[in-house]
Amino acid sequence: MARPSVELLAPAGTPEALHAAVAAGADAVYLGLEAFNARRNAGNFTIDSLGEACAYAHLRGAKVYVAMNTVILPGEVADALECARQAYRAGADAFIVQDIGLASELSRTLPEARLHISTQMNTINAAGIHAAARLGARRVTLGRELSLGEVEALASDAAALGMEVEVFAHGALCICYSGQCLMSSLIGGRSANRGLCAQACRLPFELRSASLRKPLDAPGEHLLSPQDLCAVDLIGDLVDAGVASLKIEGRMKSPEYVAAVTAVYRAVLDRVLDARETGQAGPIPATDDERARLAEAFSRGFTTGYLEGERGNAMMSYQRPNNRGVPVGRVAEVRDGAALLKPTVPLAAGDVVEFWTRKGHGAVTLASAEADRQGRVRIPLDGRVRGVKAGDRVFRVRSAEAAYADDALAPRVAVRGTVALRIGEPLRVSFAPAAPADLPADAALGTRAAARRLADRAPSAPAPLGTAEGPVVEPARTKAVTADDVRAHVDRLGSTPYVLTDLAVDLDEGVGIGFSQLHHVRAAALDALGAALLAGTRDRVLPRVTPRDPLPEARVAGCTVAAWATNPACARAAKRAGAEVIFVPALNYRRGEAVIAGQLSATAEQAGYPKQCAVALPVADHDAEGCSREARVGYDVWRYVEEGRPVLADSLAALERAADAGAIVEVGPHLPVANGLSLDVCAAFGARRVWLSPELTLRQIEELGRDKPVELGLTVIGSQELMVTEHCLLMSQGPCNQDCAACPRRRTPHHLKDRKGFEFPVVTDALGRSHLYNSVRLDVAQALPELLAAGVSSFMVDTTLMNVEESAQAVGRVVRALKVAQRDGNSVAKMPDTTSGHLFRGVS
Incomplete structure (x- = not known):
C-alpha cells in the first residue's frame, strides 16, 4: 500500500518561528505580510524577507503559503493584487484568501499560484466546496465546527472536483463561526475581518436572564472562552477521512510553541502514515510525554471539540482564558516570604511557574530549582503573588529547557x-x-x-x-x-x-x-x-494582466424598505407600517419557533406570517452528515427554497445552492462584501441584491455604489449580531439534553453582562446555535439622504430583539426618513441612545 500524502502545515509569525517549524518537520508554513492578513499583530514579513523565507523553505522541500485572509476594502483592491503578484514573484506557493472578490481575481490573473480558501470564508457544507471550486480554489480550509463524518464527506466532495481539504488540528478555538465575528469590531473598532481581533471573547461575563436580577450559576466567568483544540489522537481518523493538510494554529505564538507542537504532530503523523503504508488501521495515540509537551507549549485545557461532536461545557475553559501550562504540584508550606513546593516534575532555573490562589493567579520566574533534603523547592514570592497558601495549585507555564535557539541553517x-x-x-x-x-x-x-x-x-x-x-x-x-x-x-x-x-x-x-x-x-x-x-521558485515571471470585462450596471426601479422578522406578529406589524419585503429566518418559519424580543413565544404565532415573505437562510448551514445538528434534529431549511421565489443567502455556499435551485437570490451581510470585485462575484453567482457589510463606512459605500452590477441594501435599524456560535451560550447554566425544541431556557430572554455593565442579548435558535447581539441598537435612519446619494436603494429594519410596537415604530421611522429624503433631501433627527456603527467611524 502506498504511503498516504498528508501535509503538516505550521504557523510562522516571524522568521524564527519559520525556522522552528521547518526544523521540527513541517511540510509547509503559512505566514502573513504586513497587510491583508488576519494576524496583523504578528511579526509578519516584508516582500524582501518573504523571498528569504521562501528560499529557506524551498531548499528544504517545504512550501510557503501567504495568508491574505482579510476583507479587502474598496481603496485596497489594487494594492492587494499587486502585493499578491510580488509575493508570488518572491516564491509564495499559494495564497490563503477570505475575500471572494480577491479570490476570484487572483484565480483569473495569477492562475500559476494556488488559491486556498481561508477558514474565514466559513466553508461547512458541500455547496461551499462547489462555490470554492467555482472561484478557482485548489484547497479549502474547513470550518472548525465540523465533525469527523462531515469532514470525510466534504473531503470526498472536494476530491471529486480535483480539490483538497485542510483542517485545523491544534490550537486556539474561536467561539464564533470564523469570518462571522463582529464583537471586537463593533465594541472596540478592531475588526477580526481586518486582522486586529482584540479577543473580547476571552473577557469575563455574567449570564443573566430577564426574570432574575442576579447572575446565573456558571462554572466560571469566561463564558465565551473555549479550550484549545488538540486532535493529536485523531490524526489517524483525519488521514482516513481524506484530509490533505493538518493545520496548526499559532501565528501569534512563540518559536518555542511552534517547535514543540510541530515536532509532536510530525512524530505522530509519521507513525500514522507508516502504519497506513503497511496496512495497519486504527488510531495511533500520542505518548504521555508527547501530550505533556503539547500542554506545556500552550494550553487552556485541550478538547477535540466539534470533531467528535462535543459542543457543550466540556469543551469550554470557563475558569481561565489563557495558558495554564502543566501542573507541577501543590504548595506544601508558606514560610518566610517563600512557598515550598515538592514538584511532581523536574524544575529548572528560568522556569516560569504560576500559583493559582483564591485571589487570582500570579507568576514567578525561578532563580533556582535546587531542592532541600525533603525534595522541596523554595520559591521566593517577594510580594509578586498574594494570598498563596498551603494546598494551592502550581503550574509551569514556561520551561527554560524548552527554550528555542534559532539556527537559520537548520535543518540541514x-x-x-x-x-x-x-x-x-x-x-x-x-x-x-x-x-x-x-x-x-x-x-x-x-x-x-x-x-x-x-x-x-x-x-x-x-x-x-x-x-x-x-x-x-x-x-x-x-x-x-x-x-x-x-x-x-x-x-x-x-x-x-x-x-x-x-x-x-x-x-x-x-x-x-x-x-x-x-x-x-x-x-x-x-x-x-x-x-x-530552488529552480522555478525565485524571480518568477509575472503573467500579463488583462482588464476584466465590466458587468452591466444594475437597474434600480425604486427604493425598498424591508424588515427582518423572527415571528408573525412583528412581521405583520412591519408590513402594516410600510415594509415592502419581509425576511423570515428559515429557523423561525417552523411552527413553534417564533422568537419575539429574544424570547421563544407561542403567542406571537397566532395569526401566521404574511404572504409573500422571503426566507432567509442561516449563516451556519451544515449538511445532514456525521454529528451535525442538522443530522441529529432532522431540520432541513432548504425545503423553503423554491424556484422563482426570493431567498436571502448569508454565505457564498447558500448563494451557490439557491441560485442553482432557480431562486431569486439576495446576499446577506454575513458574507462580507466590501469591494467591487466581490460585488461582481455575487452578480456572477446570480445575486440580484447585496446587503452590505456593517463594517463599511459611508465613503466606502459610495465607492461601491459606482457602476454597481447589483442593487445595494443596508441594515439601518436593529440590534447588530456580533456572533453565531455552535456552542449554546445558555449551556453554562448546567446540564443540557440538547432538546432545543423543548428547552425552557429559550423561553426567557438572556444576556451576557460585561464588567462595564453592558448587556449583550443572547438568542439560541432551533438547532441550538446561539446568536449574540450588540448591547446598543443601531440606528442610522438619519443618514438616508447620504445613503441614497451613495447608491443604496434598499433599507432593512432588523426586528429580532423588538416587540410588536417597537417593530412598527422602527419601520415607520425608516419609511418616513425615506419620504423626507426623497422629497427635499432632508433627514430625520438622530435617535438618542443608539449607535451609528461603523458608518462614520470605520474600523481598524
Missing part, C-alpha cells in the same frame, strides 16, 4: 556526493539529496522530513543535481592525495545548510590536488545544487 539538507579525481580529466564534484533510507538513525527531525519531501519530488533514485568541475587532475609532485583526505575536506560543510551522509570517491592512484581547489569546486557544486532545488 542531507546530501550524498561523488568526487572524481582521474588523471588527465577535470576535477568533478557532484551532490544530490540523500534518500531518507540513507540517513543515520540520529538524523534531526527536520532533516529527515526534508529528505522525504525532496525524495517525493523525484521518486526514483535522484541523479546528481549540483555538479561543478575544476582544473585538470595531474599526478602528484610530492605526496599523493588519499580518499580519506578528499572526504575530510569535502565534508567541511558546517557553514552551509547541508550535511553529508555519503561520499563516493573515484580516485586514480598517485593523484595530486590542491585542497583549496577541492574546496572551491565543492562550493560551486553546492551552489549548483541549491540553484537546482
